[in-house]
Amino acid sequence: xxxxxxxxxAVKANVSITTVSFIINGKAKEKSISEAxxxxxxxxxxxxxxxxxxxxxxxxxxxxxxxxLIIEDISNSFFSRIARLxxxxxxxxxxxxxxxxxxxxxxxxxxxxxxxxxxxxxxxxISPIKGIEEDIQMLLDDGNPVILFDRNLPEISASYVGAxxxxxxxxxxxxxxxxxxxxxxxxxxxxxxxxxxxxYDGYKKALEDNGIKYDENLVLKIHFNQEESETIAQIKELFxxxxxxxxxxxxxxxxxxxxxxxxxxxxxxxxxxxxxxxxDHEAFELHxxxxxxxxxxxxxxxxxxxxxxxxxxSTKTKVENQxxxxxxxxxxxx
Amino acid sequence: xxxxxxxxxAVKANVSITTVSFIINGKAKEKSISEAxxxxxxxxxxxxxxxxxxxxxxxxxxxxxxxxLIIEDISNSFFSRIARLxxxxxxxxxxxxxxxxxxxxxxxxxxxxxxxxxxxxxxxxISPIKGIEEDIQMLLDDGNPVILFDRNLPEISASYVGAxxxxxxxxxxxxxxxxxxxxxxxxxxxxxxxxxxxxYDGYKKALEDNGIKYDENLVLKIHFNQEESETIAQIKELFxxxxxxxxxxxxxxxxxxxxxxxxxxxxxxxxxxxxxxxxDHEAFELHxxxxxxxxxxxxxxxxxxxxxxxxxxSTKTKVENQxxxxxxxxxxxx
DNA sequence: CTGAACTAGTAAAACGTTTTACTAGCTCAA
DNA sequence: TTGAGCTAGTAAAACGTTTTACTAGTTCAG
Numbered sequence: 001x002x003x004x005x006x007x008x009x010a011v012k013a014n015v016s017i018t019t020v021s022f023i024i025n026g027k028a029k030e031k032s033i034s035e036a037x038x039x040x041x042x043x044x045x046x047x048x049x050x051x052x053x054x055x056x057x058x059x060x061x062x063x064x065x066x067x068x069l070i071i072e073d074i075s076n077s078f079f080s081r082i083a084r085l086x087x088x089x090x091x092x093x094x095x096x097x098x099x100x101x102x103x104x105x106x107x108x109x110x111x112x113x114x115x116x117x118x119x120x121x122x123x124x125x126i127s128p129i130k131g132i133e134e135d136i137q138m139l140l141d142d143g144n145p146v147i148l149f150d151r152n153l154p155e156i157s158a159s160y161v162g163a164x165x166x167x168x169x170x171x172x173x174x175x176x177x178x179x180x181x182x183x184x185x186x187x188x189x190x191x192x193x194x195x196x197x198x199x200y201d202g203y204k205k206a207l208e209d210n211g212i213k214y215d216e217n218l219v220l221k222i223h224f225n226q227e228e229s230e231t232i233a234q235i236k237e238l239f240x241x242x243x244x245x246x247x248x249x250x251x252x253x254x255x256x257x258x259x260x261x262x263x264x265x266x267x268x269x270x271x272x273x274x275x276x277x278x279x280d281h282e283a284f285e286l287h288x289x290x291x292x293x294x295x296x297x298x299x300x301x302x303x304x305x306x307x308x309x310x311x312x313x314s315t316k317t318k319v320e321n322q323x324x325x326x327x328x329x330x331x332x333x334x
Numbered sequence: 335x336x337x338x339x340x341x342x343x344a345v346k347a348n349v350s351i352t353t354v355s356f357i358i359n360g361k362a363k364e365k366s367i368s369e370a371x372x373x374x375x376x377x378x379x380x381x382x383x384x385x386x387x388x389x390x391x392x393x394x395x396x397x398x399x400x401x402x403l404i405i406e407d408i409s410n411s412f413f414s415r416i417a418r419l420x421x422x423x424x425x426x427x428x429x430x431x432x433x434x435x436x437x438x439x440x441x442x443x444x445x446x447x448x449x450x451x452x453x454x455x456x457x458x459x460i461s462p463i464k465g466i467e468e469d470i471q472m473l474l475d476d477g478n479p480v481i482l483f484d485r486n487l488p489e490i491s492a493s494y495v496g497a498x499x500x501x502x503x504x505x506x507x508x509x510x511x512x513x514x515x516x517x518x519x520x521x522x523x524x525x526x527x528x529x530x531x532x533x534y535d536g537y538k539k540a541l542e543d544n545g546i547k548y549d550e551n552l553v554l555k556i557h558f559n560q561e562e563s564e565t566i567a568q569i570k571e572l573f574x575x576x577x578x579x580x581x582x583x584x585x586x587x588x589x590x591x592x593x594x595x596x597x598x599x600x601x602x603x604x605x606x607x608x609x610x611x612x613x614d615h616e617a618f619e620l621h622x623x624x625x626x627x628x629x630x631x632x633x634x635x636x637x638x639x640x641x642x643x644x645x646x647x648s649t650k651t652k653v654e655n656q657x658x659x660x661x662x663x664x665x666x667x668x
Numbered sequence: 669c670t671g672a673a674c675t676a677g678t679a680a681a682a683c684g685t686t687t688t689a690c691t692a693g694c695t696c697a698a
Numbered sequence: 699t700t701g702a703g704c705t706a707g708t709a710a711a712a713c714g715t716t717t718t719a720c721t722a723g724t725t726c727a728g
Contacts, residue, residue, distance in 0.1 A: 003451075003476070005684055016708045021686060032705050051452045055398070056684035058389045059713050066432075073418065080414035084407065087435060096449065098400075098432040101421060115430065117337075118388045142337070259620050283617035286593050339714055350678045355716060366675050390714030393683050 004050045012048070013041045020045075024052060058120060067309065068116035069099040070109065070126045078252065078279050078296070079127070082149075085302030086125065093310060095122070104191060104224055106131035113139065123309045128153050130192045145312035149305050151193040152323070159312075161304045161324045163296045165195045168328035169202025172248050172276045172294060175330065177210045181246035181274060183218065187235060187258055188250035191224040199250045199278060217242060228257055235261045245272055252279035259287065280331070290333035297326050338384045346382070347375045354379075358386060392454060401643065402450035403433040404443065404460045412586065412613050412630070413461070416483075419636035420459065427644060429456070438525060438558055440465035447473065457643050462487050464526045479646035483639050485527040486657070493646075495638045495658045497630045499529045502662035503536025506582050506610045506628060509664065511544045515580040515608060517552065521569060521592060522584035525558040533584045533612060551576060562591055569595045579606055586613035586627075593621065614665070624667035631660050 006024070010017045015037060022031045023041045044050075058064045067090055071079045087097045098121065102109040106129060113135045116124065123145035128136060133155050139146050140158055148160045176184050186203045189196055200219075207214050220238050222231050235258050238244070249255035255277030262269065269275050269289055276292045277284055284291035304324045312319050340358070344351045349371060356365045357375045378384075392398045401424055405413045421431045432455065436443040440463060447469045450458060457479040462470060467489050473480050474492055482494045510518050520537045523530055534553075541548050554572050556565050569592050572578070583589035589611030596603065603609050603623055610626045611618055618625035638658045646653050 007684080017685085018687080018708055018710095019706090022707090025686080032707075034706065037706085051448055053393075053454070053684050054452045055389055055392045055454050056713090057686075059387075059393050059683090059715090060685045060687085062713075064389070074408070074421065075411070075415045075418035077409070077411060077414070080411070081409045084409035084435060087408065091434070096432065096434065096453075098430060100425070100430065101418060114385055118385045119430075120387070120389050256616050256620065263620065263622075281617075282590050282615070283620050286590065286597065286617050287620055288597075288622040341714080351715085352678055352680095352717080353676090356677090359716080366677075368676065371676085387714050390683090391716075393685090393713090394715045394717085396683075 003053075004048055006050075006052065009041065009044055009048065009050055013037075013044050015041065062120065063122045064120050065095050066098050066119070066121045067095050067123045067125060068112075068119075068121035069097050070112050070116075070124065070128075071099065071101060072104055072127060072129075073101045074099060075101075076253065077281060078150075078298075081298050082302055085299060086305060089302060089306040090309075093306075102129060104129055110135050123147070123313060125149060125305055125309065127151055128193075143318070145309055147305050147308050147312075149301060151195045154194065157321050159308050159319075159322045159324075161301055161308065162195065162326070163301065163328040164325050165198035165328070166202040166205075168278070168294045168330065169199040169248065169250075170206045171202075171330050172278075173203050173206035174210070175276070175292075175332065176246040176248075176274055177206065177212070179246075179274060182212065183215075183242070183244050183246070184212075185218040185220065185238060185242065185244045185247040186250065187220045187222065187238070187247060187254050189224045189254065190221040196250060199248075203248060218244065222254060231257045232261055232264075236265060239267060240265060246274040247276075249275070249277045252277055252281040252284075255291070256281065256283060259283070259291070276330070285333070292330070292332045292334075295329045295331050297328065300326050337387075338382055340384075340386065343375065343378055343382065343384055347371075347378050349375065396454065397456045398454050399429050400432050400453070400455045401429050401457045401459060402446075402453075402455040403431050404446050404450075404458065404462075405433065405435060406438055406461060406463075407435045408433060409435075410587065411615060412484075412632075415632050416636055419633060420639060423636060423640040424643075427640075436463060438463055444469050457481070457647060459483060459639055459643065461485055462527075477652070479643055481639050481642050481646075483635060485529045488528065491655050493642050493653075493656045493658075495635055495642065496529065496660070497635065497662040498659050499532035499662070500536040500539075502612070502628045502664065503533040503582065503584075504540045505536075505664050506612075507537050507540035508544070509610070509626075509666065510580040510582075510608055511540065511546070513580075513608060516546065517549075517576070517578050517580070518546075519552040519554065519572060519576065519578045519581040520584065521554045521556065521572070521581060521588050523558045523588065524555040530584060533582075537582060552578065556588060565591045566595055566598075570599060573601060574599060580608040581610075583609070583611045586611055586615040586618075589625070590615065590617060593617070593625070610664070619667070626664070626666045626668075629663045629665050631662065634660050 006017055006020050010020045019033055020041055022028050022033055023038055028038045069083060074080055074083060083099060090097055100112045102112060109129055109132045124139060125147050127150040128148055133153055136146060136156055146158045148158050150162050152160045152162060173184060188200055204214055220234060222234060239261055249258050267273060278294045280293045280295045284293050308322060340351055340354050344354045353367055354375055356362050356367055357372055362372050403417060408414055408417060417433060424431055434446045436446060443463060443466045458473060459481050461484040462482055467487055470480060470490055480492045482492050484496050486494045486496060507518060522534055538548055554568060556568060573595055583592050601607060612628045614627045614629045618627050642656060
């Protein structure tokens, strides 16, 4: 069944298309359409269930009321929670989200950007990876609102919202040291993004400031999209063959793998072995013993992302770029 | 900066818009465009980085290459994992996903359907709630491909993909009984959807078949969008005041709350108290002791959803509705 | 040498909106 | 009495494609 068009409404109401359009868009008053006509048309719209074709509208106006969200993986709870918060807030302002996962692939990320571009999304929210700087720069050059989050790209001057990874990591290590730990491991990924590097830098700096020698054997860089079984094997090897009394996991899924290893080799978390995980996860609170964690302020991140987006969307003029760094919280659980 | 249009390409190549369009759409051969022209135009497109405007294309052709996904909550790991799998498979076929969460609100669900409709999505994948039957029926009447998943709506004859909730629940209870359990509780939600009802029916039938009297005091129906603290209080009340030796949680988030309660009141899972959770969650494998779970075959569900969608999209003619029920797996962990 | 069939393309309509520029009739102050 | 300003609208262009129907020239069988 063909759906109704504005023309059908116009014919039914015996007025011009223009008039109907003005009424739909709330410009009736300003364009001096009489009350009687407004009522008549509105009634017909109501009764017929007519809904304007957004595609035609987009084509004409050049904006889509859609915000593109590009993330690493929607099934990662960090991203899915952020996505939900962003969706909620965007929805309230009449924007819809169209998302896609990059899986850390540069090609896929580039493709997604092009896809969104040809779909004329109104704004881009991107958790970027290295290697797509050029593409993002093009978006910016074309005057598109772009907000980076979670990971920054230093070469790009776009607005950015993210947690203070360096300090969170630093504090975690400091906490270990305050507890008397000496052999502190870091399990991180080899993916070359700012936020991971900052976590690494925080680790290193904290050791250094406390006069503990950095030992590269205690840093395990996991290849970012390998099978979990391999990850587990590598962590197992680290835990079994190195003298370690504390470990910081740089992401929640690494921590999950790490906890599986501990279970497997029957190593207990306790006075002589401490663990902190980056990014909270339901499993951590339930784990016995409970796992300490660095909590990113998801709500605040989402809030700020949307705030920046809306600001950019509402003013035609280029807005000053802003970098919003929000402290992360170290939650100590025992 | 204005982006390029097909017209710009046509002018540069000194051919007509039509010719360019034919080339873009791979119809050059069939429309007998010469090899020389094809090459020239393709070169210009390549060099200029021209990408067709999908909005104009959608307006003209009437399809968008977008699939609308309506779920309860993207931040629930069951849905985010399904979403990811669906996204992957759809992406390979050139479709993008636009999703939204209903939060179990009928109004929001209706609104979302309208939104997707006015965006002319090519197909709808919906995890529905009661109360939107009419709206879904309208989509079907208009000839839109619609696949329901996870939850069926008995009054609607659309294609459906989901797990066999009744049997999974039945088997879980049977397992408890085989272990000698007598006082088996069910913690479920009061949300009125097929899949939850089936889980309840399976619980009841298993008790009945084993000659155990159904006791409504052992069934706790949690209001679906209340604060977690209240949920915890209600479960605590159940665990403390009723004689229970086993409990089945009808969703993973209820199980998470339940496990928190057990931790709080220091009740141990073991020989005299058994737990099974519906829908797996990373926390369950890591929990001490590990939590047995009913695993839904996510991959298979996503696979079948996409298969049905693609089948409907590829044939213009109405496809026979299909109901695909996939067995769920009871994973016993100790 | 004719005209059917093929080659290589093109002009223009259509998709459903928004928006600009216009009109015809009226009022009313100078 | 005139013309500026208001009222209540409308016609048509434009957004960027796809697609239908057309053409002008060439080939080649009969």
